[in-house]
Amino acid sequence: MNRGTGIEWTEATVSPMRGCSRVSEGCRNCYAERWAARWSARGAAFHGFVDAETGKWTGRVEIKPQVFETMLKTTEKRVFVNSMSDTFHESLSDHAIAAVYGVLISKPETIWQVVTKRPARAYEFLRAHDADDCLAATRAVLAKQGGELPERHVRSWPPANVHLLTSVEDRASAADRIPPLLGTRAPVIGLSCEPLLEEVDLSPWIHALKWVIVGGESGSGARPMHPAWARAIRDQCVAAGVPFFFKQWGQFCPAMMQTPDATWLPDQTHGPALMVPWWPRRDDVGRLLDGRIWSEYPKR
Numbered sequence: 300m301n302r303g304t305g306i307e308w309t310e311a312t313v314s315p316m317r318g319c320s321r322v323s324e325g326c327r328n329c330y331a332e333r334w335a336a337r338w339s340a341r342g343a344a345f346h347g348f349v350d351a352e353t354g355k356w357t358g359r360v361e362i363k364p365q366v367f368e369t370m371l372k373t374t375e376k377r378v379f380v381n382s383m384s385d386t387f388h389e390s391l392s393d394h395a396i397a398a399v400y401g402v403l404i405s406k407p408e409t410i411w412q413v414v415t416k417r418p419a420r421a422y423e424f425l426r427a428h429d430a431d432d433c434l435a436a437t438r439a440v441l442a443k444q445g446g447e448l449p450e451r452h453v454r455s456w457p458p459a460n461v462h463l464l465t466s467v468e469d470r471a472s473a474a475d476r477i478p479p480l481l482g483t484r485a486p487v488i489g490l491s492c493e494p495l496l497e498e499v500d501l502s503p504w505i506h507a508l509k510w511v512i513v514g515g516e517s518g519s520g521a522r523p524m525h526p527a528w529a530r531a532i533r534d535q536c537v538a539a540g541v542p543f544f545f546k547q548w549g550q551f552c553p554a555m556m557q558t559p560d561a562t563w564l565p566d567q568t569h570g571p572a573l574m575v576p577w578w579p580r581r582d583d584v585g586r587l588l589d590g591r592i593w594s595e596y597p598k599r
């Protein structure tokens with residue numbers, strides 16, 4: 300369990316899975332892959348999960364049962380699950396995903412925030428399984444390490460304490476991912492539009508969403524986010540009454556005046572925006588959108 304992560308919309312992160320592979324433009328500067336590459340030498344935690352020469356994910360993904368007991372003891376209210384992987388990765392068996400879900404439903408007082416770029420797999424999994432399947436899978440995994448599940452758990456399915464989000468970075472990913480996400484019928488369905496790479500019209504789906512997060516990209520090679528793209532999503536959320544969370548600008552923020560390092564970011568609809576690189580700030584300034592902080596959360 301990693302507390303004080305700097306991810307503004309959660310209190311802690313936990314990674315009961317390890318490994319991943321890229322699926323779209325949103326993965327181009329994958330933070331998890333870069334981090335894992337540092338620990339990919341023989342004997343290190345990510346050996347075999349990242350190619351030591353290329354620094355890229357190998358596609359191997361596994362669950363980490365040793366993390367389950369920590370998750371069952373957490374006192375955090377909101378926890379982001381698998382910030383370093385994807386809960387619905389194609390390399391994972393249904394049994395492995397069920398074992399993780401069994402942990403989530405055994406902590407009813409915690410909101411587990413699952414963000415996936417593979418909502419079609421989430422749809423298939425949630426249709427094919429139920430709470431009993433997941434509890435059985437978790438018990439089987441825990442039994443091998445002498446652990447037990449508590450008696451209390453969430454019975455509703457899909458579980459009410461698991462907020463299910465998909466990543467949307469552009470129009471193609473919105474069209475691909477939002478329909479299967481809605482099909483899961485999870486009680487709280489949302490979007491993580493980060494890194495937002497172009498303007499996205501959410502109007503076909505906005506009334507079914509319970510939460511939308513928007514953020515720019517950070518780190519080496521980060522791509523700037525035009526202010527109009529963030530405003531457009533904010534305005535759609537406000538009009539539809541959907542909670543909106545502006546995470547942060549990322550590596551570039553709107554510039555007030557031309558400076559030597561400022562550049563124009565083109566946009567055919569809204570015109571160019573002057574953007575300046577800066578060190579991403581997780582304080583109030585880095586989170587301001589038109590002079591306001593947006594930190595809305597979905598209702599449980």
Ligand code: SF4
Nearest residue numbers: 319320321326329384
């Ligand atoms: S799905 Fe997430 S963790 Fe996996 S490669 Fe893409 S950005 Fe990285």
